[in-house]
Amino acid sequence: MTKKVSGGRPTDERASAALKAAALQLVREKGYEKVSIAAIAKEAGVARQTLYNRWNTKADLVLEAVFEETGNYAAQPALEDGKSCRVVLEEFLINVFEHLNKDRDTLCSIIAAAQRDATFNASFHKNFVLPRENMITALLHRAQDREELSRGRNPEMISTMIHGAFWYRLLNRGALDARLARDITTEVFERPPVSP
Incomplete structure (x- = not known):
């Protein structure tokens, strides 16, 4: 589940979706170990801090993206x-x-x-x-x-x-x-x- 930014405001769901899509795409192309936080943020077109406002680690982001994809099947x-x-x-x-x-x-x-x-x-x-x-x-x-x-x-x-x-x-x-x-x-x- 994505986090909320300070003040309790809900995060921008478009940014979250873009980050999860970018994480899945890059991990599929390169493998988990070869994908960096910076590369995911760049692929999603958002600042790295935007990612950290939602997930603590790359693992948290990648796993959430994979879990959601699994739920579709x-x-x-x-x-x-x-x-x-x-x-x-x-x-x-x-x-x-x-x-x-x-x-x-x-x-x-x-x-x-x-x-x-x-x-x-x-x-x-x-x-x-x-x-x-x-x-x-x-x-x-x-x-x-x-x-x-x-x-x-x-x-x-x-x-x-x-x-x-x-x-x-x-x-x-x-x-x-x-x-x-x-x-x-x-x-x-x-x-x-x-x-x-």
Whole structure:
């Protein structure tokens, strides 16, 4: 969320949008590590102080820009539209994969930077990774409530495994496509329950 300038006046949303667009463009072109605050401000056509009035660090700006972009592809899946949870999960994963494919290099660059910066890593996990894990976990709990998923399954662990599967594909340049989304949902919903 953008900050407010002194006196409580709301920031100029056009400047904020320009800075986020510039940050995404430059990180996509050059990678996170090679993009400076000065370059982002110059690309956006604003003073560097304008950026600092809104974000404390380059990491804060880039992450907010990426989070907003992600929301365009992987919004909270609807649970009350009559579709089965299996269908909702598959469609959600297809949307997630569309974004991962579009911004694969950007996300790999950000993940690499996060491994070297504990504060950045914590923000990336809290604001990017965890919300999507929580969305899938909530969907799996809903599937149990609707008896589409066995009560013997662990939604939190399944969600972790789903994310592990596609982060592994992302980092190793594997295919992130509708087939993977279908294979994951098949594994989740067709796996027989373990006998007690």
